[in-house]
Amino acid sequence: MRAVSKTKQKSIARTSLIRTLVFTVLILLVGARFDAYNQGQLAVVLILFIGVLSVTLLTGISGQLSLGQGALMAVGGYSTALLMINYKLSLWVAVPLSIITSALAGLLLGVAAARLRGPYLAGTTLVIALAIPTIANRFMSVFKGDEGLPVDVGYPPQWFSNLFGEPTYEQWQIYVALPFAAIALFFASNILMSRTGRMWRSIRDNETATSLSGVNFSRQKIFVFVVSSSFAGLSGALYGLRGLVGPSVYPVSLSLLLLTAAVLGGIRSITGAFIGTVIVVFLPDWIELVLGNFELSEQVSNFLPALISSLLLILTVVINPAGVAGTRLHRHK
Amino acid sequence: MLNIENLVTRFGSVIAIDGVSMMAQESKITTVIGANGAGKSTLLRTISGLEHPSSGSITWKGQSILGKRPEEIVRLGIAHVPEGHAVISELSVEENISMGSLFRRRKFKSDVSAAMDEMYALFPRLKERRKQLAGTLSGGERQMLAISRALVSRPQLLLLDEPSLGLAPLVVEQIIDSVNTLCRTTGLSVLLVEQNANTALSVADHGVLLALGKVVADRPASELKADAQLRAAYLGY
Amino acid sequence: MNTFLAALSSGTSRGAIFALVALGLVIVWRGAGIVNFAQMGQAMFSTYIASTLINSGNSYWIAFFVALVSGAALGALLDVLVMRPLSNKKQSELLSSESMRAAVPVIASLGILGVLQALAGIIWAAEERGFPAPAKQEGFTFAGNVLPFTSFDLFVVSIVTVTLIITTLFFTKTGIGLAMRATALNQEVAKLSGIRTNRTRTISWAISGAASSLAGLLITPTSNLSPNTLDLVLIVGFTAAVVGGLDSPAGAVLGGFILGMVISFVTFYDTPEDVFLAILAVLLLVLIIRPRGILGSMDARRV
Numbered sequence: 112m113r114a115v116s117k118t119k120q121k122s123i124a125r126t127s128l129i130r131t132l133v134f135t136v137l138i139l140l141v142g143a144r145f146d147a148y149n150q151g152q153l154a155v156v157l158i159l160f161i162g163v164l165s166v167t168l169l170t171g172i173s174g175q176l177s178l179g180q181g182a183l184m185a186v187g188g189y190s191t192a193l194l195m196i197n198y199k200l201s202l203w204v205a206v207p208l209s210i211i212t213s214a215l216a217g218l219l220l221g222v223a224a225a226r227l228r229g230p231y232l233a234g235t236t237l238v239i240a241l242a243i244p245t246i247a248n249r250f251m252s253v254f255k256g257d258e259g260l261p262v263d264v265g266y267p268p269q270w271f272s273n274l275f276g277e278p279t280y281e282q283w284q285i286y287v288a289l290p291f292a293a294i295a296l297f298f299a300s301n302i303l304m305s306r307t308g309r310m311w312r313s314i315r316d317n318e319t320a321t322s323l324s325g326v327n328f329s330r331q332k333i334f335v336f337v338v339s340s341s342f343a344g345l346s347g348a349l350y351g352l353r354g355l356v357g358p359s360v361y362p363v364s365l366s367l368l369l370l371t372a373a374v375l376g377g378i379r380s381i382t383g384a385f386i387g388t389v390i391v392v393f394l395p396d397w398i399e400l401v402l403g404n405f406e407l408s409e410q411v412s413n414f415l416p417a418l419i420s421s422l423l424l425i426l427t428v429v430i431n432p433a434g435v436a437g438t439r440l441h442r443h444k
Numbered sequence: 445m446l447n448i449e450n451l452v453t454r455f456g457s458v459i460a461i462d463g464v465s466m467m468a469q470e471s472k473i474t475t476v477i478g479a480n481g482a483g484k485s486t487l488l489r490t491i492s493g494l495e496h497p498s499s500g501s502i503t504w505k506g507q508s509i510l511g512k513r514p515e516e517i518v519r520l521g522i523a524h525v526p527e528g529h530a531v532i533s534e535l536s537v538e539e540n541i542s543m544g545s546l547f548r549r550r551k552f553k554s555d556v557s558a559a560m561d562e563m564y565a566l567f568p569r570l571k572e573r574r575k576q577l578a579g580t581l582s583g584g585e586r587q588m589l590a591i592s593r594a595l596v597s598r599p600q601l602l603l604l605d606e607p608s609l610g611l612a613p614l615v616v617e618q619i620i621d622s623v624n625t626l627c628r629t630t631g632l633s634v635l636l637v638e639q640n641a642n643t644a645l646s647v648a649d650h651g652v653l654l655a656l657g658k659v660v661a662d663r664p665a666s667e668l669k670a671d672a673q674l675r676a677a678y679l680g681y
Numbered sequence: 682m683n684t685f686l687a688a689l690s691s692g693t694s695r696g697a698i699f700a701l702v703a704l705g706l707v708i709v710w711r712g713a714g715i716v717n718f719a720q721m722g723q724a725m726f727s728t729y730i731a732s733t734l735i736n737s738g739n740s741y742w743i744a745f746f747v748a749l750v751s752g753a754a755l756g757a758l759l760d761v762l763v764m765r766p767l768s769n770k771k772q773s774e775l776l777s778s779e780s781m782r783a784a785v786p787v788i789a790s791l792g793i794l795g796v797l798q799a800l801a802g803i804i805w806a807a808e809e810r811g812f813p814a815p816a817k818q819e820g821f822t823f824a825g826n827v828l829p830f831t832s833f834d835l836f837v838v839s840i841v842t843v844t845l846i847i848t849t850l851f852f853t854k855t856g857i858g859l860a861m862r863a864t865a866l867n868q869e870v871a872k873l874s875g876i877r878t879n880r881t882r883t884i885s886w887a888i889s890g891a892a893s894s895l896a897g898l899l900i901t902p903t904s905n906l907s908p909n910t911l912d913l914v915l916i917v918g919f920t921a922a923v924v925g926g927l928d929s930p931a932g933a934v935l936g937g938f939i940l941g942m943v944i945s946f947v948t949f950y951d952t953p954e955d956v957f958l959a960i961l962a963v964l965l966l967v968l969i970i971r972p973r974g975i976l977g978s979m980d981a982r983r984v
């Protein structure tokens with residue numbers, strides 16, 4: 112395969128940069144108009160968006176179905192927490208370092224899983240997702256078991272407050288999550304449009320042909336895991352910074368949540384990932400909005416969001432597998 | 445017996461069959477020939493129900509079979525041997541043949557094993573290998589197996605798609621001979637799609653030449669075979 | 682010595698249940714070509730129905746029967762409502778890739794699992810319930826010692842053995858069994874043979890549904906019933922099916938017992954917290970050394 116020319120690489124980078132800037136500006140504008148509660152939700156959207164991107168890259172683009180992204184988020188979360196607590200590092204150092212540990216975890220996962228397909232891969236990653244919390248309980252002295260490790264985003268530095276005024280807690284959460292989300296978006300956009308993205312797509316679309324054309328796709332598959340795990344770890348680190356890192360923060364349902372978001376929004380595009388995340392995060396609020404006037408027993412209202420999102424998942428997969436974003440938006444899918 | 449009128453089958457924007465009208469006569473061998481991509485396989489797949497046409501009509505013994513499911517069309521007496529992967533490698537020879545007669549077990553219980561014996565008589569090599577997995581068979585044996593599976597359902601019309609594909613000439617001759625004999629002795633109607641026009645026209649009664657989804661010629665096989673001009677233009681020899 | 686015997690007997694009865702779960706997975710795999718992650722959700726649902734019947738005064742055996750029937754019905758319903766439209770869906774660019782075609786039914790089954798758990802929560806409020814056993818849970822007495830093997834354990838093991846025999850015979854000797862296998866292996870050729878593939882697949886789902894209900898009924902007496910208890914059982918069942926060979930009913934049973942023993946011994950000799958790691962280790966070991974499973978055929982890994 113001929114290398115992509117320097118000009119092509121530059122134009123890909125430029126497009127990604129523009130997308131990232133537009134994204135950042137939009138978030139800031141929208142965030143400014145939200146009330147405190149919704150600002151908090153927006154921060155969660157930004158955080159989970161990164162996690163959903165990990166699913167988009169792994170499953171949507173390279174076709175490997177993993178149900179263990181939540182476990183990789185946990186790796187990122189625990190790394191950050193331990194670095195911040197035991198080594199007193201600031202989150203701005205700990206989080207990037209956690210990306211590295213997550214990438215390593217992804218490497219291990221990739222090596223184990225590269226030979227697997229379909230339900231074998233899904234099942235194995237599910238087992239891993241379930242196994243991770245038990246590690247936390249096993250080595251309680253380090254991971255503090257069910258109790259977990261408390262961490263948070265802290266307070267904005269003085270220079271920031273001096274420049275922009277003192278942000279509220281929710282606003283600060285957005286300001287912490289946003290740069291990471293933007294960077295994630297940039298890299299995801301780059302990958303999708305690049306030669307690497309094309310290789311991953313060929314793995315998804317036709318394994319036999321790809322292997323015949325000389326692409327070492329075992330290595331590529333592992334690489335996808337590494338990249339996707341980095342995204343998941345970053346997301347997990349930020350997720351933990353909402354207040355606690357512990358097994359209850361990263362249950363198996365978190366992996367399913369990411370997958371649901373990716374599928375609902377459109378598993379093959381970044382736009383789809385974002386739409387899906389918004390749906391999944393705001394769904395309970397929307398349900399409450401619609402049904403708030405009805406007298407629903409607690410029994411029903413507790414489980415209604417889960418019921419509806421699962422139903423939406425089924426409907427999406429059966430009726431329109433391409434999700435909300437569909438296949439129209441991008442040339443490269 | 446089988447009447448096709450103005451059949452059109454599309455794949456997205458590609459028109460594979462473009463207004464084909466033809467007949468398959470009772471107890472005769474009709475062959476559909478043409479170059480690669482002419483739409484021959486699509487034609488058979490549309491008749492057997494695997495593909496849905498966008499317009500036109502297909503009538504079998506007076507009834508329209510348009511839009512019926514493949515499993516229903518088989519029960520009406522049309523058996524299709526698709527090209528390529530027509531057997532299930534993970535099942536044994538015996539199981540592969542049995543598959544074809546499953547739906548007859550209730551009504552024609554006694555005939556089912558008789559039918560199977562007939563297949564073994566027709567293709568003795570299959571009898572030798574009947575407990576073996578179909579995946580271990582040679583190409584020619586697999587083709588025989590596929591045909592047996594179709595025949596054991598006691599069809600009145602056999603749709604045979606490129607039986608010669610990938611097989612040695614001697615094996616092809618054997619298979620075509622068996623089918624020919626079957627037609628002449630039992631009155632089975634055959635619709636044979638073949639790229640090897642020579643072989644096909646030698647056994648067939650009637651020939652239909654397809655090009656780019658359209659019928660170019662529809663004549664007795666001997667006439668087609670003799671028409672050198674047509675052969676050169678469409679079949680390249 | 683006592684610990685060893687206790688571990689052995691616990692391993693046997695647990696193993697029997699896992700074997701049943703694995704069997705259900707194998708049935709759907711052989712009959713419908715997919716791995717049904719919603720299976721234990723179905724089991725949980727039928728067991729709740731049975732539990733409701735028992736709590737309102739019906740006998741255990743009536744509830745047992747109703748649970749099996751409702752399990753079969755639920756399985757058939759899921760196939761008709763979700764899996765059939767899924768498999769009949771032709772045009773979609775997404776489904777043109779091999780891996781997405783394999784992934785989509787898995788995702789659908791996960792959605793079904795979510796729906797069943799949420800519904801159970803809504804209907805029965807996710808309350809933990811006890812569940813009775815039809816046989817005594819005391820150990821047999823032999824030569825003056827109480828063995829850690831109860832009549833309930835015996836009940837479980839016998840049911841599983843019978844089910845295994847019936848299933849194997851069913852798949853290999855009957856016409857429907859052949860139709861189910863053909864449908865799962867190559868739907869097109871099956872259709873061209875006159876097999877009504879939609880109906881056949883629904884039957885696979887119904888049978889598997891009944892098998893999973895059975896598993897749910899058998900495991901619940903020794904734990905409690907809530908929408909999430911059986912998640913862990915699914916994982917073990919899946920691993921058992923993989924270990925034994927996803928297309929082999931006998932393999933499912935073998936895998937079930939192996940895993941039952943592994944879990945049992947880890948629980949008794951090590952700590953229960955290591956169970957998941959042990960399961961993971963077994964799974965990875967099999968997938969690396971012998972991906973087709975112990976009794977699986979060469980094509981067991983075909984997706």
